[in-house]
Amino acid sequence: GEDVEQSLFLSVREGDSSVINCTYTDSSSTYLYWYKQEPGAGLQLLTYIFSNMDMKQDQRLTVLLNKKDKHLSLRIADTQTGDSAIYFCAEIPSGAGSYQLTFGKGTKLSVIP
Amino acid sequence: NAGVTQTPKFQVLKTGQSMTLQCAQDMNHNSMYWYRQDPGMGLRLIYYSASEGTTDKGEVPNGYNVSRLNKREFSLRLESAAPSQTSVYFCASSGTGNTEAFFGQGTRLTVV
Numbered sequence: 001g002e003d004v005e006q007s008l009f010l011s012v013r014e015g016d017s018s019v020i021n022c023t024y025t026d027s028s029s030t031y032l033y034w035y036k037q038e039p040g041a042g043l044q045l046l047t048y049i050f051s052n053m054d055m056k057q058d059q060r061l062t063v064l065l066n067k068k069d070k071h072l073s074l075r076i077a078d079t080q081t082g083d084s085a086i087y088f089c090a091e092i093p094s095g096a097g098s099y100q101l102t103f104g105k106g107t108k109l110s111v112i113p
Numbered sequence: 114n115a116g117v118t119q120t121p122k123f124q125v126l127k128t129g130q131s132m133t134l135q136c137a138q139d140m141n142h143n144s145m146y147w148y149r150q151d152p153g154m155g156l157r158l159i160y161y162s163a164s165e166g167t168t169d170k171g172e173v174p175n176g177y178n179v180s181r182l183n184k185r186e187f188s189l190r191l192e193s194a195a196p197s198q199t200s201v202y203f204c205a206s207s208g209t210g211n212t213e214a215f216f217g218q219g220t221r222l223t224v225v
Contacts, residue, residue, distance in 0.1 A: 008153070042117075042203055042216035043156075088155065100146060100171060101214055105155035 004104035022089030119217035136204030145187035
């Protein structure tokens with residue numbers, strides 16, 4: 001089966017950069033996603049990247065994709081306390097009728113003031 | 114602009130009781146999903162419905178049933194609740210193609 005792997009915890013100081021890493025298994029995945037979950041809430045799409053891209057930047061967020069190593073990372077510049085949340089990497093595995101997102105276990109980001 | 118609405122938000126059941134979790138979306142999405150979230154396990158797909166009239170098993174379907182009542186609504190039923198089903202349940206929906214999935218706020222279920 002497909003497994004998306006992430007480290008479970010990350011702690012950074014406010015103002016520093018955070019880098020959350022993920023490895024995925026399906027090299028045919030067309031899209032790769034980062035979702036954010038704040039305490040007591042559902043998941044919200046943070047950003048996504050097409051598999052034919054190496055990098056995507058959106059304000060403080062930078063997504064890097066290394067297809068050869070099946071490695072995805074999310075960099076948050078100038079991390080703020082409001083960035084404290086759980087971040088999930090996700091892919092949609094290829095295959096006929098495959099619609100469902102496969103999530104990693106999530107990385108809990110703690111920002112120290 | 115409601116998005117995905119789940120009810121109830123909290124529920125406590127006794128072992129063996131049954132209940133139905135309700136989910137509705139107002140975005141005219143074709144696909145709907147039920148996930149459960151457990152500590153250290155991430156989100157695991159229970160069932161999904163690619164379009165109205167179809168449902169398919171996900172990773173952890175045992176002990177659950179679903180109904181895609183119409184395009185808007187997708188319910189999850191526990192026929193005989195077990196403590197192992199204590200979890201936070203999320204409903205989600207998405208449009209055609211690899212587009213963003215929108216999540217409800219979750220239902221926190223405790224089975225005692």
